[in-house]
Amino acid sequence: MIEGASWRRWIFFYIPLTAFIIALLFPFYWMLVTAVRPDRELYHPWNAPNYAPFWTLHPTLEHVRDLLTQTLFGTWMFNTMLISIAATAISLFCGLLAGYALSRLKFPFAGSLGTMIFITYLVPQTLLFIPLADIIRNFRLGDSPWALILTYPTFLIPFCTWLMMGYFKSIPKELEECARIDGATRWRAMVHIIFPIAVPGILSAGIFAFTLSWNEFIYALVFLSSPEQKTVPVGVTSELVRGDVFYWGELMAGALLGSIPVAFVYSFFVEHYVASLTGSVKG
Amino acid sequence: MAQVVIRSLNKKYEEVHAVKDVNLDIRDKEFVVLVGPSGCGKTTTLRMVAGLESITSGRILIDDRVINDLPPMDRDIAMVFQNYALYPHMSVYDNMAFGLRMRKFDRRDIAQRVQEAAEILGIHELLRRKPRQLSGGQRQRVALGRAIVRHPQVFLFDEPLSNLDAKLRVQMRVELKKLHDRIGTTAIYVTHDQVEAMTLGDRVVVMKDGLVQQVGEPLELYNEPANRFVAGFLGSPSMNFATVKVSRDNGAIWAGNEGLRIKAPPRCMDRLGRYVGKEVTLGIRPEDLRVASAADPAEVGFDVVVEVVEKLGSEILLDVAVGSDTMVASVEPSVRANIHDRLRLALNPERLHFFDMQSEAAIRRD
Structure with a gap:
């Protein structure tokens, strides 16, 4: 809190x-x-009498109904959910093991390998989708959920690995050494001791990965073409903008409904999530 | 029943030779303390016994069985770490039971052993708590409990008391000693604290720069240090050193410099004889100095100027200037001395130490 006169608090806080x-x-x-x-208010000229851009006196659910009945929004939600969960699961699994190995095991080039993984994360997707499109076509994965389930990990795994690496480094290695003296193999020490302690880190990596794949746009736009395969971000923008006609009501309803799962996931795990950002185990 | 034998043990990291040719024979039920300044290789040695560091060369045997290549779990040891290393997501009970569960003990056996250990350590009422709900001393007890439930052949302690505050450290030190007397398991204990080493160890191993300097019972090390390092490391306040020149005069051996001139006692004659005309390091412990009285012969006394007076209650520490050197004398609390006072101190000639200037080894009888 800023100390001092109240005007200072107002100005600076x-x-x-x-x-x-x-x-x-x-x-x-x-x-x-x-x-x-309602539509008749949406397409009102700005200088019309009684124009109230910031609120409405006649709220309606007609856009939501249209969205759910006239478009494939339900299918898009399902697609997005499936792809996000699958991509997150794959990335978390790989990121967890890779992060553990890079932070705990001694092997040649462990350090530079970690940096290289981080660098791959920095390659912009807007460049990467061109060669990836070629690969997707060669493997005949285009226009199927697999196209995204297998390409999202290209940026999610580096991300999860890096995050988990940092988290594992914050766990004292004595815990594991003690477990190994206590009679656990490295694998069991990892599963019984390290992973339970790393739950906040795993959760935050999972939330991040889930959100990133839920909101991903460019791969979804390029790799999927038929309306029933699309994800929410792509489906909403490509099917509800026809030529120069913007179905603003449905667009916004789609955006609103589409952000609910992410908001839900965040609010559910927010405590763990914050815990992992603010530090982990103390001796 | 376990003796630990270490034979020409070496550990090399890329650049550093951390442990050099260490040889140790630790007897069954013995409490051996490895002590030395940080970076002396004591912890590395302990970790090699535990199986947490690979061995560059040499052998470690527990009960005549070479354990070099055994994983930590198969060595039948238990270790207590400096930061306790309690599993934060488990209760005290589960922490103590973990090792037994990993070894497939049955449920009743585990419960019984945990209860037993909890009683010995007085942590009975804490069994359901999580480590974060415990104080430092309680965590330390749990860490000890986790080690003793397994009834291992050897206990390894890696500076277990360093994270405790001074008062608790003294208390836990006493309890550790009692615990060892009661359980009698062979123990190797690493510390940088010479008081812990002296009080806990049946034998003490002093290390420096990866080399064992001296092995022996605490008082043996204190009274007959093998070299200047051991002499200075053990004891608080530490031993005073002065560079002196050895001379022969009237059939006696004298050691002196600008500030003092001491007649070496007869038992030192032969060993100092070959240093006549050369310089050696004289060592004298603060408690072997006293304020000279009329009864003291002239050849054991020397004049000093008091620089600092530290009144500790049970004794007074005088920091004094002797020529260009400074020394610390521990004198009776009844002595009245002020800063800048000139005093005459006497030393106990039977308790003098002499060290070679080059090798720093103690000059002993040939």
Whole structure:
């Protein structure tokens, strides 16, 4: 808290904080208002009488109904869910083992290998999708969930590995040594001692990976073409924008419903998640 | 029933030769303390016995069985770590039971052994708690408990008391000693604290730069240090050293410099004889110095100027200037001395130590 006169607190704390919160939350509010605003208000000219852009007096669920009945939104949700969960599971599994190995085992080039994995994470997807598209075509995986389930880990595994590596390094190695003296093999020490302690780290890696794959756009846009294979971000933007016609109500309703699972996952694990960012085991 | 034998043990990291040709014979039920400054190789040695570090060369035997290539779990040892290494997600009971479960003990046996150990250590009422709900001393007990439930052949302690505050450390030191008397398991204990080493060890191994400097019973090391390092390392305040020149005068051997001139006692004559005309290091412990009285012969006394007076209650420590050297004398609490006072101190000639200037080894009878 800032000490001193109240005007200082207002200038340096309350006003910037309020501005920040408004800037952060306004898009969500806009999304919500647009989703429930009836069409006749949506396409109102800005200088019409009684024009109220920031609220509506006639909220309606017609866009949501249209979205669920007139489009394949349900299928997109299912696709996105399936792909995100599968890609997250694969990446977590690999990231967990790789992170453990890089942080605990002594083998040649362990250090440089870790850095290389991190560098692969830095290659922009906007470049990587070109060669990947070729690979997907050669393996005839195009237009199927596998195209994404197998390509998302290309950026998720480095991410999870790096995160888990950092977390494992924060766990004192004596715990494991003690377990091994106590009669556990390295594998059992890892499973019984290290992984349970690393749960906050695993959860945050999982949440991040899930969110990244849920929101992923460019691979989904390039690798999937038929409407019934699409994910929410791609489906909403490609099927609800026809030529120069924007179905704003449905678009916003789609965005709103599409962000619910991510928000749910976050709120559910937020405590663990915060714990893992603020530190781990103390002696 | 376990004796530990270490034969020409070496550990080399890429650049560093951490442990050099260590040889040790640890008898059954013995409590051996490895002591030395940090980086002396004591912990590395212990970790090689535990199987946590690979052995570059040499052999380690427990009960005549070479254990060099056995994994830690098959060595039948238990180790207590400096940071306790309690499993934070398990209760105290589970922490203590973990090793037994890994070894497939049956449930009743585990419960009985954990209860037994908990009673010995007085942590009965803590069994359901998680480590984070315990104080430092309680965690230390749990770590000990986890080691004793297994009834291992050898206990390994890696500076187990360093994380405790001073008072608790003294208390746990006494308890460790009692515990060892009661259980009688062979123990190897690593510490950098010479007081812990002296009080706990049946025998003490002093190490420096990967080399064993001296092995022996605590008082043997204290009274007859093998070299200057051991002499200075053990004892608090530590031994005073002064460079002196040896001379022969009137059939007696004298050691002196600008500040003092001491007549060497007869038992030192022959061993100092070959150093006549050369310089040696004289060592004298603070408690072997006293304020000279009229009864003291002139050849054991020397004049000093008091620089600092530390009144500790049971004794007074005088930091004094002797020529260009400084020394610490531990004198009776009844002595009245002030800063800048000139005093005459006397030393106990029977308790003088002499060290070779080059090798730093103690000069002993040939």
